[in-house]
Amino acid sequence: MLIIRTKYLPPSRNYSAINLFGVFFVHPDVQVNKRLINHESIHTAQMRELLYLPFYIIYLVEWLIRLFLKGNAYFNISFEREAYKNESNYDYLEQRKHYSWTKYLRMKNGAKRPKPRKRFRRKLNKKY
Numbered sequence: 001m002l003i004i005r006t007k008y009l010p011p012s013r014n015y016s017a018i019n020l021f022g023v024f025f026v027h028p029d030v031q032v033n034k035r036l037i038n039h040e041s042i043h044t045a046q047m048r049e050l051l052y053l054p055f056y057i058i059y060l061v062e063w064l065i066r067l068f069l070k071g072n073a074y075f076n077i078s079f080e081r082e083a084y085k086n087e088s089n090y091d092y093l094e095q096r097k098h099y100s101w102t103k104y105l106r107m108k109n110g111a112k113r114p115k116p117r118k119r120f121r122r123k124l125n126k127k128y
């Protein structure tokens, strides 16, 4: 992955990095670590299977729609959900099936944390 350090991209200081057609632009002060590279590599895989341009169109449309829905619009974009959920799994891209991001389209809006494990839930429901 080609990494270019520039103060001009992303244009907003609120974001530390942007992936444009598989080229990764980061602000000069941002620490590029394995997890960040994995996150951006997941986006590159999403872009490739959508032949790049449709990725940006879907990304923008989904973000615009989610602005009116519950939760943080950016974190709820299906592409971001997939990338954030799997950025610490360094084998993810080897196991990932094409169009996996579509599974994240239907997730309940605003839901960021997975449900507690079954055993834990049972314990919570126990009557004393």
Ligand SMILES: [Zn+2]
Pocket: 039, 043, 079, 080, 083
């Ligand atoms: Zn991202």
